[in-house]
Amino acid sequence: MKCYPVPRENLVLSIDNLKDDIPEEYLSHKECYENVIRKGSVLYDIFSELSKDRKHKAHQAPSNAYRISDGIMQNVNPFLLHFALFVPAITNQATPEQQAEFLKHGFGIIGTYAQTELGHGTFLRGLETTATLDLETDEFVLNSPTLTSYKWWPGGLGHTANHCVVMAQLYVKGKCHGPHLFFVQIRDIETHEPLPGLKLGEIGAKMGFNTADNGFLGFHNFRIPRNNMLMKNSQVLKDGTYVESKNEKLTYGSMVFVRVYLLSDMAYMLARAATISVRYSAVRHQSHIKPDEPEVQILDFVIQQHKLFISIATSHAFKICGLWLWQTYSKVMEDIGKGSMDRLPELHALSCCLKTTSTRDAGWLIEQCRLACGGHGYLMSSNLPSLYTTATAAITYEGESTVLLLQTARYLIKSWKRAMEGESLPATVSFLSEYFNKRYNKWENTPKGIVDGLKLVVAGVTKMCAESIQKHVSRGQQYEEAWNSSSVQLIKASEAYSRALLCEVFWFEVDKVSSTLSNNLAVVLKQLAELYITYWALEKRGDLLVYTTISKDDLDKLQERYEELLALIRPNAVGLVDSFDIRDEILCSTLGAYDGRVYERMMEHALKSPLNAETVNQSFHKYMKPVILKHKI
Numbered sequence: 250m251k252c253y254p255v256p257r258e259n260l261v262l263s264i265d266n267l268k269d270d271i272p273e274e275y276l277s278h279k280e281c282y283e284n285v286i287r288k289g290s291v292l293y294d295i296f297s298e299l300s301k302d303r304k305h306k307a308h309q310a311p312s313n314a315y316r317i318s319d320g321i322m323q324n325v326n327p328f329l330l331h332f333a334l335f336v337p338a339i340t341n342q343a344t345p346e347q348q349a350e351f352l353k354h355g356f357g358i359i360g361t362y363a364q365t366e367l368g369h370g371t372f373l374r375g376l377e378t379t380a381t382l383d384l385e386t387d388e389f390v391l392n393s394p395t396l397t398s399y400k401w402w403p404g405g406l407g408h409t410a411n412h413c414v415v416m417a418q419l420y421v422k423g424k425c426h427g428p429h430l431f432f433v434q435i436r437d438i439e440t441h442e443p444l445p446g447l448k449l450g451e452i453g454a455k456m457g458f459n460t461a462d463n464g465f466l467g468f469h470n471f472r473i474p475r476n477n478m479l480m481k482n483s484q485v486l487k488d489g490t491y492v493e494s495k496n497e498k499l500t501y502g503s504m505v506f507v508r509v510y511l512l513s514d515m516a517y518m519l520a521r522a523a524t525i526s527v528r529y530s531a532v533r534h535q536s537h538i539k540p541d542e543p544e545v546q547i548l549d550f551v552i553q554q555h556k557l558f559i560s561i562a563t564s565h566a567f568k569i570c571g572l573w574l575w576q577t578y579s580k581v582m583e584d585i586g587k588g589s590m591d592r593l594p595e596l597h598a599l600s601c602c603l604k605t606t607s608t609r610d611a612g613w614l615i616e617q618c619r620l621a622c623g624g625h626g627y628l629m630s631s632n633l634p635s636l637y638t639t640a641t642a643a644i645t646y647e648g649e650s651t652v653l654l655l656q657t658a659r660y661l662i663k664s665w666k667r668a669m670e671g672e673s674l675p676a677t678v679s680f681l682s683e684y685f686n687k688r689y690n691k692w693e694n695t696p697k698g699i700v701d702g703l704k705l706v707v708a709g710v711t712k713m714c715a716e717s718i719q720k721h722v723s724r725g726q727q728y729e730e731a732w733n734s735s736s737v738q739l740i741k742a743s744e745a746y747s748r749a750l751l752c753e754v755f756w757f758e759v760d761k762v763s764s765t766l767s768n769n770l771a772v773v774l775k776q777l778a779e780l781y782i783t784y785w786a787l788e789k790r791g792d793l794l795v796y797t798t799i800s801k802d803d804l805d806k807l808q809e810r811y812e813e814l815l816a817l818i819r820p821n822a823v824g825l826v827d828s829f830d831i832r833d834e835i836l837c838s839t840l841g842a843y844d845g846r847v848y849e850r851m852m853e854h855a856l857k858s859p860l861n862a863e864t865v866n867q868s869f870h871k872y873m874k875p876v877i878l879k880h881k882i
């Protein structure tokens with residue numbers, strides 16, 4: 250994805266009407282939406298001017314668009330889906346001619362990606378929206394035959410977008426060809442009124458993401474030109490001939506793109522949470538370590554370091570792994586462009602498990618950062634609650650975690666069978682062959698030894714799954730039933746695979762570049778990578794004891810090394826989160842501001858509460874006083 254000239258953060262953050270007088274948490278649902286549209290439109294205008302100035306296709310956002318809008322919105326930008334899915338779906342799935350046609354208005358249109366329905370989100374082959382070819386008029390007729398077929402969840406769909414890419418079952422001459430993508434205008438550009446034949450609205454308040462304008466959309470005999478089917482991979486000709494794709498799963502390509510992107514997004518979410526909680530832990534003094542000395546910075550409690558330093562390390566792990574996965578994605582897309590689909594299943598499997606692990610880890614680690622800040626972490630003004638609800642949405646969207654892990658498990662089982670048949674395997678799963686051929690080493694208490702051990706766990710659990718499936722089949726179950734019966738173990742195999750990948754890529758990428766870094770930087774980065782790997786070796790000690798030759802003595806030494814690493818990182822902890830370089834205006838946190846004026850900021854923010862505008866609220870006189878006086882003895 251080409252990155253555009255980065256709009257200077259100062260340029261955007263200096264615009265006065267992008268600042269909020271009243272904190273978002275004191276606005277109504279409707280005011281919140283109107284406020285983010287106000288701010289989002291200013292940003293949209295800036296990105297549009299920026300891209301026009303540089304003669305770029307005026308439809309892609311600059312690379313740091315999300316960073317800046319995160320700060321200004323402090324919640325989710327309703328234009329997000331335009332950049333994250335609508336435009337990529339068109340550039341990924343439409344012909345060049347169609348791209349020129351659909352994107353000719355540049356920032357003049359605002360789109361979303363409408364795939365999920367009220368009745369189906371995971372099982373795409375079960376989607377009910379239909380697109381039926383009308384040969385006479387050379388059009389597709391879109392319909393939502395049931396309430397459950399209404400599109401439900403797409404971001405920006407309720408009141409923001411005027412176009413969308415819709416996934417619908419393609420019908421030609423009475424035959425269903427499965428889910429395909431269609432470019433659909435849904436609102437009048439001038440009036441923004443829904444076009445005739447559509448039912449549009451927002452789906453209501455949510456746990457978070459409340460400014461994302463997630464909406465619903467129903468079609469009633471809604472007509473679009475035949476050319477509005479995205480036809481890069483499969484085509485419907487004027488005479489109704491259907492030309493199928495070289496690989497029907499290419500239609501799912503936009504989801505792979507977002508899953509790959511989410512690793513970097515989670516790295517950034519975690520960087521913010523770590524910055525807030527580590528800085529706060531350096532400011533907050535509470536309790537004693539030595540009874541005769543003053544109260545300490547809570548960051549001096551080793552258990553506080555245990556809670557927080559893993560978030561610093563994990564943010565770097567996701568950033569580095571995200572870059573590695575992006576390079577893999579780009580290479581596979583290049584191969585597909587040359588007609589080779591060989592690595593598509595591997596890319597799908599990698600993106601599924603890494604998207605799942607990064608979003609799940611971001612969720613629980615952000616919650617851990619919040620809890621480590623005590624009561625003040627529970628304040629909306631800390632920004633930790635919002636970070637949590639925003640991050641955890643990603644565990645579900647873009648592919649629910651369980652479902653995606655089972656997709657990776659499918660790839661692991663297929664790879665295991667190929668290993669048994671002596672076939673060569675891609676590098677990312679070649680350890681299965683080594684395990685099968687018993688070519689693995691004795692346990693070593695080193696980062697490489699731990700990575701090798703975690704891979705042995707993957708191989709051992711995958712073997713166990715294959716045997717479990719075989720056992721159920723031999724007892725008379727169909728393969729799909731046997732798969733379902735073994736799914737608890739299959740999930741475990743995928744989780745173990747994802748963890749081994751993250752540890753391996755993090756360690757070896759850091760090791761690879763360390764010689765190019767200043768000594769100090771190399772030392773600290775390696776400490777973080779070793780902390781990450783050692784943390785997970787200790788978390789997964791049970792599996793390591795089952796599948797490797799690790800001993801109790803090795804584990805004791807790892808625990809000792811882990812605590813050493815906490816102590817080594819402690820002096821650099823604040824410097825490490827400062828190096829994430831997230832400005833206060835984007836951090837949006839009373840606890841995490843760079844100047845450390847936590848208590849003053851908390852009080853300033855509290856006084857902004859509308860309730861503090863008067864010393865006695867009207868409800869006292871209206872409701873409380875009569876009751877108090879009535880029962881006054």
Ligand SMILES: CCCCCCCC(=O)SCCNC(=O)CCNC(=O)[C@H](O)C(C)(C)COP(=O)(O)OP(=O)(O)OC[C@H]1O[C@@H](n2cnc3c(N)ncnc32)[C@H](O)[C@@H]1OP(=O)(O)O
Pocket residue numbers: 329333334362364365370371372373374404498499501502504505507593594597598645646647648649652656659660663
């Ligand atoms: C910042 C970002 C904000 C984003 C906001 C959120 C946006 C959204 O949420 S958009 C909606 C997201 N929705 C989803 O992700 C839906 C998840 N479901 C799916 O992807 C599919 O239904 C899935 C994969 C579970 C099953 O698909 P289905 O067609 O039934 O395939 P299935 O029968 O299981 O066969 C799997 C085969 O397809 C292949 N396959 C499946 N998906 C893909 C894919 N995306 N790419 C390549 N291959 C794929 C597998 O490799 C496997 O191949 P093989 O047969 O060789 O083993």
Ligand SMILES: Cc1cc2nc3c(=O)[nH]c(=O)nc-3n(C[C@H](O)[C@H](O)[C@H](O)COP(=O)(O)OP(=O)(O)OC[C@H]3O[C@@H](n4cnc5c(N)ncnc54)[C@H](O)[C@@H]3O)c2cc1C
Pocket residue numbers: 330361362363364365368369370371372401402403404458463642645646647648649651652655
């Ligand atoms: C904040 C947010 C934003 C979103 N934005 C968009 C958007 O912009 N565009 C869009 O199209 N969609 C969007 N979605 C929808 C999202 O993609 C779906 O929610 C997601 O794909 C899961 O589908 P579902 O909700 O229908 O759950 P279901 O598919 O009904 O799954 C429910 C549960 O059933 C279980 N399950 C389902 N299938 C299986 C299986 N095969 N094996 C084992 N267990 C299974 C899992 O536990 C799963 O959690 C968004 C969702 C959220 C929360």
